[in-house]
Amino acid sequence: MANAVMAGDFQPMLVHDLRGKQAALFSLIRSASPATNGQLKEQIRSFQRLLNDDELLAPDVAEAKQLASRLVAALGNANDAAEAELEKAIQFAAAYQAPPCPRGPYYLGGISVMLAHEMPKRQFRKLLVLGFNDGAYPPPPSGNPFFLDSEVEAISSAIGLQLPSQAKQLDAALDLFSRQIGSASDQVIFLLSERDRGGSFLSASSSLPLISRLITGMDDPESLVVPLTHSEGTIWDRLVAWMPRPVVEPLQPLEVQAHYEFDLDLLSLRKKDDGTPRAQSPSRLEKLLISPLAWVLAELGAEHVSWQPEALDVMLRGSLAHEVFERLFPPGKDHPSDEVIEEKVPELLLERIRAIAPFLQTSAWAVERNTLEAEITKSAKHWSMVLKSLDAEIVGNEFWLTGTLFDHPVHGKADCLLRLPDGQPIVVDYKKSSSGTRRQRLQKGWDLQVDLYRRMTVRIDERSHEAVVRIGETLNGWSKQPAVAYHTLNDGNVLLNGIEVFDSTDVELVAGDIAANALALISARFEALKAGRLETNTTADAKFFQKAAALGTYALEDSPLITAFMRNDTAPSVTLPDGQDD
Template identity: 35%
Template sequence: MRLQPLIYVDPQSGACFPVTPSLLAEVYLVPKSAGWDASTALDDPAHPWAQSFGVDPEGVARAVERALVDVIHACPHAGPQDIDLAALPEGRARLHLSALLSVWQRRGTVPDDLCALRHVLSAPADQALVPLRLLPFDPDPHATATEDAVEARLLAHHGPASDEAFAAWQARQPRGAEDGALSALQRGLAVAEPASLDPSLAFYDLRDSLHEARFAAALARRMLDEGRVARQSDIAVLAIADPVARAHLAEAFDAQGLRLTGQEGPARRDVAGELASLALRVLQSPAPAMALASLAMLPLMPWGAANGAAIARDLMRGRYRSRIAARLTGAGAELWETLTGGASTAAQLGFKLNHLAERLIAPAGAEGMRDEARALLRRIAAEAGSGNIDWPYLQRIARAGGRIAGETLRHLDGVSLVDEGELPWRGCRHLIVTGFSAGHYPRAAGPSSLFMDSELRAIRRYLGLSLPGAALAMARGMALFQRQIGAASEGITFLTPRLDGMGKALAAPMTRALIARRFGRKEAELAQDPSRLPFPQAPVTLSAIAPAAKTRPDLPEDGMIELSRDLLGLRKAEDGVPLPQSPSRLETLMVSPLAWLLGEMGAEDCPWQPETLDILLKGTLAHHVLEMVFPAKAPLPDADALEALVGQHFAEGVRQTAPFLAAPEWKMERDTLCRDCLRAARVWLSILTEEGAEIVANEVTLAGEAHGIHISGRADSLLRLPDGQTVIVDHKKSSARSRRDRMKAGWDLQVALYRDMLRRPTAGASPETMGLDRDHVAIAYHTLNDGTVLRSGARGRNGGSSRVEDLSQAIAAQSLPLLQQRIAEAGAGRLRLNGDKDEGFLTKKAHLTPYAFDASPLVRAWTIAGQTIGPGDDDEGEAA
């Protein structure tokens, strides 16, 4: 691509402006482009990259598109008629070039910037609305064939500008230095004449991009304060295209009260591409929960921002059947059903995408965003066709860009910011080159994406097409760097970071070695003494740039915070009545009142992360299988039928609660868990048979009054023994050891609360609980991993299953008194913080896994030194 832009003289004002594709489109009335996307024509199995495309479609699409753009630029008329493949010998070069031409011909278009150029090459002179008389520059050795042809065409149409106009333009151009080291450097890196270094050139080795940015800003500020430059616009900064480095520069210059001009304006979120990409991923069953949650929160969805956020929270907490989504009505409910049903055929996909497009809404000021999204969805629906769904192809059309860069903002007053790949857009007195490290100045030039150097030479020899290779790219990069340093008239400061953002060492660029040789020095001799920096410089260490330590508020020594309100009434029903507590919430209250309070306020941590088969999901699936295989008030299933029943209900459970497990990559985990469920079902069948137990109800709601509050929860199963005694069973996807130790230590809580609820029922309890023996209620845990039942409170049993262990009734002797204390404190508006020994005590003494400590980082951060939840043995807490 050319380094010397074409400049035309305005016939009215005599001002000079660059010729751009957008200008040509306006002057020559170029029809609107049909759009360009080379990646949409790469699915031909005959293409030489077909196998690679199947593995990495995105990477191959980028490589082919780059190569095709180079081919188009190499054609004088920007058309495939410029290429006669018959002149090129058979071989790899011809094979790849033929495939590129095939893609080009299938698309029938060229990139947007080339569309205007191609139109000018075939347009008559009288089509131009205004004359574009070009300044007579020497030929640009880096211009492509198409660019040279356009220049010749414009000269033929309009003629050159006058010599007077050219002289006036030259007089306005920035002048380089007239003598000294800067002048010598600007005359060329490869010039053999002797030259001496002087203060017009400076070189500093700095730690990283942050230190570099602060140095550059401080240097600019010092130059202005000392009067070495008169205006901010006298300074320019050359920067690499790294977002982190750019952010550091913006922050540092802002801190010095300086404006960086030449930066991109505010980026715009590509909501249309984001929505289309997410919709395709959601409709390609199984739908990832994170994709569905992201789609639910987009501003164009017809259920509103609040509902979208609530649905997303449900999904990210593993609730695939979102309770908020279930309450949607009208268009929102209809669309949710459409999105969660998947699409198995192209026709079905097209229908659902069109349905989504029709249901989109537009918040105030977002009408254009909605229309853009509708157009993209309808285009994808049309491209889906009627055969098999080509998901990768449709995703490439969606092109979720995340953010669309804003326009470059340039102000007269401000420090000029120039990208390392661009020509300076104005001159300066002092240039600061940042990121002066290996791979930059010039940018690293890799080989052609499709052709070897020998093939590029063959294409040039037989077809006359000059395609860029590594050598040409390097030559252009060096020429660009020479043009960039030529923008300074008084001095240049080169800043070399020695570490990247990950702490990896960076080497100096090759141009630094060339500069050293230009002045007869060794490269190491260029770096200047840090003690002679142009402004006072404090020692910089990693701790100096680390974020300030987060301080916590002053906490009371006794760990008690007075909130002066009934904390048990924070959650209320629609009628204003406080909602009941559940056994799991009360266990959290016992372990960590702060974690419980955050849960009551909906402020617990809800991380967004991909689905995983954790212990909670394993338990959910196992519960579903046992509930469906062993229905209430029905005969026990035959042992020979268990395998088929478990397989059927396991698959249904996956579909309902963990659809991601249906994906092929989860087959091994899915099969393993299904075998575990089958083993647990066989053991449960034998226990029920040997105990002579009848299943009264599964997933039964218990509601009652206990410990001064209302409690409600769901028990996994209610059994009736032959003597009429009731047993409340809770299935656990674990082994019996830790649960047995907890029950023996008196620190169990959950099933003890179930028994309390059943004994003192309130409104809301399931009808199945009526008519049960409430005076003789046993409670039990069924641990699925080892097929053991740990039971408490059963009347003397003779015989029965060998897998049932009867324990004493004192399984909650320690936990209930602590829970009652916590309930009293919460009701009085008092919140007790955890002690720093609590976690160890709960693990070692109570045999509890304190999950509540992971509810929020605040729980561990706000602990009180020297305190413990237990009766006092600190050594055990510390040992944990």
């Protein structure tokens, strides 16, 4: 599940089995945020109606309904037509405190959990104090809201009235803490956080100097603090010191070979239920171009999973732009005007953000969200202008193509199919990038995406949808291979290949074979993999593929294993094509 979320799949698998109230409640939770106070109140009431009727959950459901009613009442005076007061609702809900849970039974020799404000009820051998940071042990005193401590002392001396003061609260808190740590007979371990959630440093509790006085010869209280990450052994070893750490001898680095031999067909690692090899996609084949080891790891499902904060990276920008374009330019419809584009793009983008990148809905991402909206709007206006100038019809969006490459099955999903007035089909792939590197790749003959699309077909049978049939008829109705094009959304360029003469200033014609070198290397890679030979990369490969082929080398960063099995060599691992020697 964690891997799916990190890959951008935010749809829980168990949702498919939800029915009735459960499905409706999930839809309500994932629905758009309310725009008005009236919508907010209605969503809260719907939440109450959809809660579970199970008798075992009756007390919890009753408590949830009661809190929801209080929340609606708190919003009662707000104008229903006004903007939803979400901040007020969140503050009210955040103030909720769960009722204390009853204590369970105590077990002799077991682990007991004691809260910071509780007095110890028995002796312990070992005591772990959690959260030993500034502001705890003892907590800061609240003091008297009306009198200073000096005034409280004067009142006590004059009339004998004992009022709360900061000094008294601090003394009581220190006395409680002293009793708590005094309940341990063998060992007391204090755990404190080095940083907060934002990465800022946190200091130790103010009682650290007092504790250091209990230790003979301890002049510097800070020397008691030992970072867990800077010590040897596991965390448990460092906390309890109950077992010796095993001695591990360091391994000597191995000499990486030019290739490794395996007694199996590496090209057929992934198979279908009937035993036939699974199809390769253009993205997998491009990875194979760069690094056979990275490709094998992907085939085995052993790719490195990078755990990092959510970000609006290139992949996510492209996915959002693709999905907006698919809905903004439907097949068989008139191309939208600038006014329609300006009206629909914000709505479509927010809809897709809710579906595949919900974190972008927060106010912290407002600048990036608005920038992406402006970029997509500009690209859509230019694309609409290009389509109108070409008098091109959109036949289909997001459709699958299948075929074979060197007798191995391949498939891919194209973004768009256009048909010119003379019937010429053009398979288009959208790219959320500029055209510079893409143009060089086509001119150097290293493309391995749209060129594969033109070699594949749409599979049609009696169960095929009408939209698929229309795409198949358009491709099959043309006597030659279809033309292919990249539409680079960042600069609006359209790079077209497969038409010898094309009179249009809105399209850039790239002549020649755009995939000759890529297919030659893929053929060699296929033969090596079939023979069980896995070739390794060299340190010169990144420069070669970037300069000679204009290819991205992200595959070399897919896993630390690729770097570990990379030969230190000034020559690339592949033979340079004629005329491309650096």
